[in-house]
Amino acid sequence: MDPATFRAEFPVLDRLAYLNAGTTGPAPQRALDAVRERLELEGREGRSGQAYFSSTIGLANSVRAGYAAVLGCDPEQVAVTGSTTDGVNTVLSGLDLRPGEEILTSDEEHPGLLAPLARARRNRGVHLREVPFAELANEVGSSTRLVACSHVSWVSGQIADVAALTGTGVPLLLDAAQALGAIPVDVGELGCDYYACSGQKWLCGPEGSGCLFVRRDRLEQLEIPWPSFASLADPGRPLDFEPAEGAARLDHGFPAGVRNAWALAALEVLSAAGWEWVHEQAATLAARLAEMLAERGLEVLPRGRSTLVSVLPHHRDPAEEVGRLAERGILVRHIPGRDLIRVSVGAWNSEGELERLVELLTD
Numbered sequence: 476m477d478p479a480t481f482r483a484e485f486p487v488l489d490r491l492a493y494l495n496a497g498t499t500g501p502a503p504q505r506a507l508d509a510v511r512e513r514l515e516l517e518g519r520e521g522r523s524g525q526a527y528f529s530s531t532i533g534l535a536n537s538v539r540a541g542y543a544a545v546l547g548c549d550p551e552q553v554a555v556t557g558s559t560t561d562g563v564n565t566v567l568s569g570l571d572l573r574p575g576e577e578i579l580t581s582d583e584e585h586p587g588l589l590a591p592l593a594r595a596r597r598n599r600g601v602h603l604r605e606v607p608f609a610e611l612a613n614e615v616g617s618s619t620r621l622v623a624c625s626h627v628s629w630v631s632g633q634i635a636d637v638a639a640l641t642g643t644g645v646p647l648l649l650d651a652a653q654a655l656g657a658i659p660v661d662v663g664e665l666g667c668d669y670y671a672c673s674g675q676k677w678l679c680g681p682e683g684s685g686c687l688f689v690r691r692d693r694l695e696q697l698e699i700p701w702p703s704f705a706s707l708a709d710p711g712r713p714l715d716f717e718p719a720e721g722a723a724r725l726d727h728g729f730p731a732g733v734r735n736a737w738a739l740a741a742l743e744v745l746s747a748a749g750w751e752w753v754h755e756q757a758a759t760l761a762a763r764l765a766e767m768l769a770e771r772g773l774e775v776l777p778r779g780r781s782t783l784v785s786v787l788p789h790h791r792d793p794a795e796e797v798g799r800l801a802e803r804g805i806l807v808r809h810i811p812g813r814d815l816i817r818v819s820v821g822a823w824n825s826e827g828e829l830e831r832l833v834e835l836l837t838d
């Protein structure tokens with residue numbers, strides 16, 4: 476793939492060095508066009524009738540298949556949600572957690588995982604234990620009912636040792652907000668039980684999009700936390716409460732056509748470029764950035780082959796530094812409470828943008 480051709484898919488890159496996909500990815504022009512077309516269709520044709528209904532459900536199932544392709548699983552193993560947090564909430568609310576059971580998590584987790592865990596602690600009486608990210612597998616004990624942690628740490632860009640974690644035999648819920656679309660993923664190979672993902676970050680979808688992978692043998696063990704029309708095998712007999720086939724029973728809400736039109740078009744842009752290329756290009760650029768920053772004497776947090784680079788700014792307040800960079804057309808973020816600036820590097824970025832960032836951070 477020619478990097479310049481790929482960059483041209485994202486109009487924001489004409490104006491800004493967009494280095495914050497870890498929060499929200501850049502919107503591809505083709506996704507914006509798909510949204511416009513969908514809105515025009517809804518306005519023109521109305522939102523009623525069998526054809527409209529079938530096309531809306533069909534779009535949701537195409538998105539499910541698109542997520543499944545990136546996850547490396549079957550569409551039946553994927554629920555369409557609104558966020559990583561939704562997926563985490565689905566798993567924690569669906570599991571029959573008992574007082575005194577332990578959930579092991581790390582000290583580098585995002586509120587999107589920690590808030591649902593905190594509720595499980597308060598309402599279900601589970602014991603929550605936070606340990607260093609790199610120590611998770613060693614800390615699994617006999618009362619550990621679940622390990623819930625990031626696949627890629629949003630703080631440092633380190634990658635969890637998933638093989639060691641699955642090797643413990645304890646069920647594993649991975650928060651994949653900084654993983655799916657960012658690094659190569661094959662949920663079958665990973666062997667995790669649940670994999671909760673954001674659509675709006677590295678998949679360049681709209682806010683309020685995402686998915687949840689549930690391993691086949693785990694599906695029947697999950698209660699359906701938010702039953703709806705979509706959860707049912709036969710919506711004509713809702714009181715039978717016979718669950719729909721596959722993880723679709725865990726879908727969140729009625730499928731929103733506009734959301735799914737955007738999500739699908741964005742997935743198509745990325746898969747047309749080739750996922751292997753997308754992952755390799757982003758990881759190589761991120762590694763190059765980390766190297767350039769270190770060469771200039773800045774402290775970069777130890778990281779894995781991910782797309783996040785976290786750096787301690789030289790004698791400057793990170794939040795102010797993020798604002799100063801934004802005024803110069805470079806979008807990054809700071810990590811509250813940790814004095815870090817986090818740079819998210821995608822395949823859409825250029826080495827020139829990274830050089831400009833390094834110049835400004837070290838001037």
Ligand SMILES: Cc1ncc(COP(=O)(O)O)c(C=O)c1O
Pocket residue numbers: 497498557558559560561584585586587588625627628629650652653672673674685
């Ligand atoms: C590691 C991690 N988990 C969860 C989230 C929350 O994602 P979402 O808004 O999709 O729930 C984020 C978002 O920044 C994140 O970085």
